[in-house]
Structure formats: C-alpha cells, structure tokens
Amino acid sequence: MKRINMYKKMFAVEKEIDLKKLKTSYRNLVKEWHPDKFQEGDEKREEAEEKSREIIDGYHFLVSIAPETKAANLEEYVLTTSQSGIADYHHKGLLLEISFLDGTTYEYFGVPKTVYTKMINSDKLFRFAKRNIFNSYLYRKSKKNIEA
Structure with missing residues (x-):
C-alpha cells in the first residue's frame, strides 16, 4: 500500500x-x-x-x-481464479503473490499476516483464497509467469 x-x-x-x-x-x-x-x-x-x-x-x-x-482483463482473471489451482504463493509485508497452475501470477496488496496465516493453515487452500482473497484485495497481474 x-x-x-x-x-x-x-x-x-x-x-x-x-x-x-x-x-x-x-x-x-x-x-x-x-x-x-x-x-x-x-x-x-x-x-x-x-x-x-x-x-x-x-x-x-x-x-x-x-x-x-x-x-479489460476481468474475464481472464475470473477464469484463472475460478478454474486454475494455486501452484505457489509468497507473502512479504502486505503483498501476497500467488502463482496459478495456468502460469499466471497475481499480486494482492494489503493482505495482512493474519489472513495469510489462515490461508496456509486452511485444509482447502484454493477455496479459502477464492472466498477471502481473490475478490477482497486490490490486485494486479504480475510480469512473472511460471512454466505451465
């Protein structure tokens, strides 16, 4: 922020x-x-x-x-966050970076440590992120892409 x-x-x-x-x-x-x-x-x-x-x-x-x-990119974002699983994630400060299985990476701003901790302790990581992160925080598509 x-x-x-x-x-x-x-x-x-x-x-x-x-x-x-x-x-x-x-x-x-x-x-x-x-x-x-x-x-x-x-x-x-x-x-x-x-x-x-x-x-x-x-x-x-x-x-x-x-x-x-x-x-302009909403359709792609919705498709990624609803159908592609989470491949990797990193949290630093208030920035949460999530890489998806389709190769795209999004950065979420303002995610507190408590929400991140709840996410990693959740037994259904993708479900938690879908309900509590994807539509709750300011995001942008990162330039980083992972190999599918």
Whole structure:
C-alpha cells in the first residue's frame, strides 16, 4: 500500500486512477526529468536517470491497477481464479503473490499476516483464497509467469 500511495502522490492522482490524466502527468514528468536535459557528468543527470526509472516504473504500476485495465482483463482473471489451482504463493509485508497452475501470477496488496496465516493453515487452500482473497484485495497481474 505504501508503494501505491507513493506512486499516486508522484503522479498527483487522487482516489481513482484515470488513464488519460495519468498519461498526461507521466509525459510531463518524463519531460521534466529526462536525463538528456542535463550535461554529461552533471550530478543532476544521475539523479534524473534514477528519477526517470522511478517514473516509468510508477506509471506501469499504476496502469496495471487502474480500473480500466482491470475491467479489460476481468474475464481472464475470473477464469484463472475460478478454474486454475494455486501452484505457489509468497507473502512479504502486505503483498501476497500467488502463482496459478495456468502460469499466471497475481499480486494482492494489503493482505495482512493474519489472513495469510489462515490461508496456509486452511485444509482447502484454493477455496479459502477464492472466498477471502481473490475478490477482497486490490490486485494486479504480475510480469512473472511460471512454466505451465
């Protein structure tokens, strides 16, 4: 959640992510922080390179959790979370990463340790996740894919 709030603040996004406004904000930030604007060897150039990478990462992250993106990929998500079993899972902080048997991986944000503990102690892992995680937490499709 900290990462989401940091990126929303960077792009001046209020509550809902509007892709059109996000793209405009992204372009303005890239123009402002493009490394080619600074001289070679300049201390500001290194800072600009780092800031530029952060802007690009933030943009792609926010696009992946935007309501429009989620709506476009909803059919695939529902199919995966209803028919494909869980192959692997990892929990770190408030991020739960679940890899499915069909090879896709989703990240769920804001999942507390208590819910994760209940999930791993459940005798029916997929059923627990389906009822308590898949539709309860903010998610995005991860770039990681596992071999089917």
